[in-house]
Amino acid sequence: MPPLLADVVAALETAYPPALAQDWDAVGLVCGDPAEPVTRVHLAVDPTAAVVEEAIAAGADLLVTHHPLLLRGVHGVPADEPKGAVVHRLIRAGVALFAAHTNADAAEPGVSDALADALGVVVEAPLDPSSGIGRIGRLPGPESFEAFVARVGASLPTTAWGVRGAGDPARTIERVAVSGGAGDSMLHLARAAGVDAYVTADLRHHPADEHLQRSGAPALVDVAHWASEHPWCEQAADVLRRALPDLTVAVSTLRTDPWTLGGHAATPPSEKEGP
Template sequence: MPVISDVLTALEAAYPPALAESWDAVGLVCGDPAEPVDRVLVCVDPVEATVTEAEEIGAQLIVAHHPLLLRGVHGVPADTAKGSLVHRLIRGRIALYCAHTNADSADPGVSDALADAIGLRVLRPLSPHPAGNTGIGRIGELREPEPFAEFVARVGRALPVTTPGVLGAGDPDRPIRTVAVSGGAGDSYLAAAAEAGVDAYVTADLRHHPAGEHLASLAAVPALVGLTHWASEWPWCGQASAVIRAAVAGNVDTHVSTRCTDPWTIRA
């Protein structure tokens, strides 16, 4: 039977830790690399819902996109939210591994998965690293142009349903062919999307003022499609699952979490 380190080796080849931002916390959070593994849960968020899911399916490893412990901590007591999860994981002999900004920048990575879900042919990174095709975000194109309203509907169909849904900002009749995407919070790349000359920019967590100022620019700027953070990164789970299956084919069951961990649960 494969051991956890076999899975981690495959993940770190696909998502090299060296690509992570200096402030990030990636890698093995808890668990023994030498422990056997025959079932893995892949998810966006390591939270109570996904830890419960891992317990229910008998997974020995959770592979998450977001870190559990991004900030420095001095302890993980069981009477705190994150400490309680660490204790549950250790008691259940469930390892936790996180691939965050290294998965964002990898080729292919988080934004490639988002682009593929939407139906784009990827051309290049939105904010490239100095070498290769690594970097944040992707620029791609549709096979044929379509009106912006239809494109927003396309994005909505491609991604899991969330309570806030998918929002569009722009002329509904504007033809859309070239598109920038960035999984996760992407309003810091609004200028990069505008400079790239794309027709639309798809990302998450767009804030009121940056989005409004972008659209009010006198220059031609991309129309905007706003997603929830979780929905924008969920397609990566399938990509990471495929990495694991290719490395330990037939020996490890991989499960993509279907539990929505988006925090928004009520729409008035």
């Protein structure tokens, strides 16, 4: 007999306890009958319509995502609204939806452990001991900041956003802090940790600029939010494969980063070649 949805939820909540979630978060089972059997599970960062269609096409009974579908309060889920359309499509197709968000960030191992592992960073401690979010670790050996930025770019899924570095290209990098998802609220913790570089997503102009003006501030690497959290999908897939070997578990191949085009700064007319 295949495991029940309740069994799969129990395995996920053992790895990512709901009690670790922030009080504003919305984690756990979004839709689905705990008494129904599950044979196939699909994992993704975002519960977008395209990901739902991918899961249905794969024959999944359960879609597990990092980002919650209903994070902010709603008063209804009509099928002619984006979130409502997703709920209706899932229910009609018999696919359950489960989200592990800030509880997966704070778990050990969690989102930032997966990011660190993807970058070759050996984790030593949490970046924020009070919440368990973020990680501090070491590279296998020292390398230049330029080489480290290239390492990050080669280690994460490609996005239009790309990878941006702020710091001296020749600076030696050995100790690193990472935080999957938006992490500029922890810039002060990265400075206090005395690391050489901090990798996160969604860094804003003013907080980044003010951070870099402080003495001893680590160099910054800014990546796409989706790319920083995608390594977690394989981590969660392994959790389920170990706990419930009879499950077929797959990770989404879709890029759900919302940015679709990248570009280069225009060359000022005075600098263009030719007459």
